[in-house]
Amino acid sequence: MGPSRWRRSTHAMVAASVVALVAVVVAVVAVFTTGGNTGNAQVPAARPPAAANPGVVPVSDxxxxxxxxxxxxxxxxxxxxxxxxxxxxxxxxxxxxxxxxxxxxxxxxxxxxxxxxxxxxxxxxxxxRDERLTTTVVAADQTRQPGVVVLVGGGDPILSAAPPGEETWYRGAARISDLAGQVRKSGITVMAVQVDNSLFSGPDFAPGWDPADISGGDIAPIQSVMIDAGRTQPTTDESRRSTTPALDAGRALATALGVDPAKVVFAPGPPTGRQLASVQSAPLIERLGQMMNASDNVMAETIGREVAKATxxxxxxxxxxxxxxxxxxxxxxxxxxxxxxxxxxxxxxxxxxxxxxxxxxxxxxxxxxxxxxxxxxxxxxxxxxxxxxxxxxxxxxxxxxxxxxxxxxxxxxxxxxxxxxxxxxxxxxxxxxxxxxxxxxxxxxxxxxxxxxxxxxxxxx
Missing domain, CATH: 3.40.710.10 (DD-peptidase/beta-lactamase superfamily)
Known part of the structure; x- marks a missing residue:
């Protein structure tokens, strides 16, 4: 996270091909001229403002x-x-x-x-660089669980619950509202929502992390589906995080689909029904930029898992x-x-x-x-x-x-x-x-x- 306050965790080939962006901004003060006799003062004449001349200048060999x-x-x-x-x-x-x-x-x-x-x-x-993460909604076995749909985590922590037209904290974030819209068009009558959180393995909280950093806003349990990186206030950088981010995502989908969010549970296993909806994250290079600039711990952990999956x-x-x-x-x-x-x-x-x-x-x-x-x-x-x-x-x-x-x-x-x-x-x-x-x-x-x-x-x- 950004180092805006002190707490336990605060948040080009070289030579000819390495370039430095040089933006030259010139502040111009109007120059006034007068004659030698103060009684015959000339009309002040201002020089036209000089134009800035930004440029990409190669580093000299x-x-x-x-x-x-x-x-x-x-x-x-x-x-x-x-x-x-x-x-x-x-x-x-x-x-x-x-x-x-x-x-x-x-x-x-x-x-x-x-x-x-x-x-x-x-x-x-x-x-x-254009790698994206996919979050899906899949129908559960309709014979055994009629009307149940499963939100399947694909490793994207910044799926957003923000409504259409509202800015999200993360640029290019996929939205719960888009998933809900696709599910509604699928024709299934949704009675309940479950969450498949099985993509990630092992503990969801690393050794050497302080649980107080969840309420402090630095981290959340790392789960394979989350909304707004676990923030409880989605558009606030310093928001406290949730201890149940995957279930929060399921509850947000349930709310969008008009079913009881209090009944959202984890799926007993990966769903086997047909896919009803999918959304994709921003490309990797965009996510890396946001992660590095804000020093986002949640994004760093999920990107580390992307590297693990690829290898x-x-x-x-x-x-x-x-x-x-x-x-x-x-x-x-x-x-x-x-x-x-x-x-x-x-x-x-x-x-x-x-x-x-x-x-x-x-x-x-x-x-x-x-x-x-x-x-x-x-x-x-x-x-x-x-x-x-x-x-x-x-x-x-x-x-x-x-x-x-x-x-x-x-x-x-x-x-x-x-x-x-x-x-x-x-x-x-x-x-x-x-x-x-x-x-x-x-x-x-x-x-x-x-x-x-x-x-x-x-x-x-």
């Missing part, structure tokens, strides 16, 4: 690379901030992969939501982790030290290294894994979007990292992490990953200052 000594000197002050607590990190050249700086980068640390970068990278390597693994927490880590390892990313129990980073049992995170960013920026390239576009923009929209906004605007740095954030109590890319003052694109555990009360500001130093540092000496 000739941009000077920093030196290890220069980076170390620039970071010496920020990295010594006691608010960082126990901090590890690594900085590399996005073009060449050359490492410029590291501090215990191979030490496993609690990564928080930077774990979602692994889930995203593996999904891009495994699934088609023949159980659709469970363990299956998702195995699928994600195996896919990245096969892409040449060093997974040494990775001990994960979920795909979102919400668990306090997760461990990752800054080296792994930096290699994930480097793979997306470099030439060898083009399928991962969209990961860079999915990263929040400093001072501009997602979980970085309210960060990197202080200080001198001429040296600010706002607009020049993109990164995935991670935040738990006393845990801060940041991994992404930044264009330095010389025009060189750098990848970075920092993980701070046991941080002080100003830990988030301290880790931003660490990353922000890379923007202003030419670090060539």
């Amino acid at each position: 000739s941009a000077g690379a920093p030196t290890a000594a220069g980076v170390a000197a620039a970071l010496a002050g920020p990295v010594a901030d006691p608010n960082l607590g126990d901090v590890t990190g690594r900085i590399s050249d996005a073009k060449t992969g050359e490492q410029f700086w590291e501090q215990r980068a191979g030490m496993p640390m609690l990564p928080a939501s930077t774990n979602k970068m692994l889930t995203t990278g593996a999904a891009l390597l495994t699934l088609a 023949g693994r159980p659709l469970s927490f363990a299956g998702g982790v195995d699928a994600v880590t195996s896919k990245l390892a096969s892409a040449g990313i060093d997974m040494t030290g990775a001990t994960l129990v979920d795909s979102s980073g919400l668990s306090v049992l997760d461990r990752l290294t800054a080296k792994t995170l930096d290699e994930v960013v480097g793979a997306a920026a470099g030439p060898n894994q083009p399928a991962m390239r969209p990961l860079l576009d999915l990263l929040p923009i400093a001072g501009g979007s997602g979980t970085l929209s309210d960060r990197f906004l202080t200080g001198d605007v001429k040296t600010s990292s706002a607009g020049w740095l993109r990164a995935k954030t991670g935040s738990l109590t006393a845990i801060n992490s940041l991994a992404g890319i930044v264009t330095d003052a010389s025009g060189r694109v750098l990848t970075f990953a920092f993980i701070s555990n046991d941080a002080g009360p100003m830990g988030r500001i301290a880790i931003d200052a660490l990353a922000g130093t890379l923007r202003t540092c030419g670090c060539g000496a």
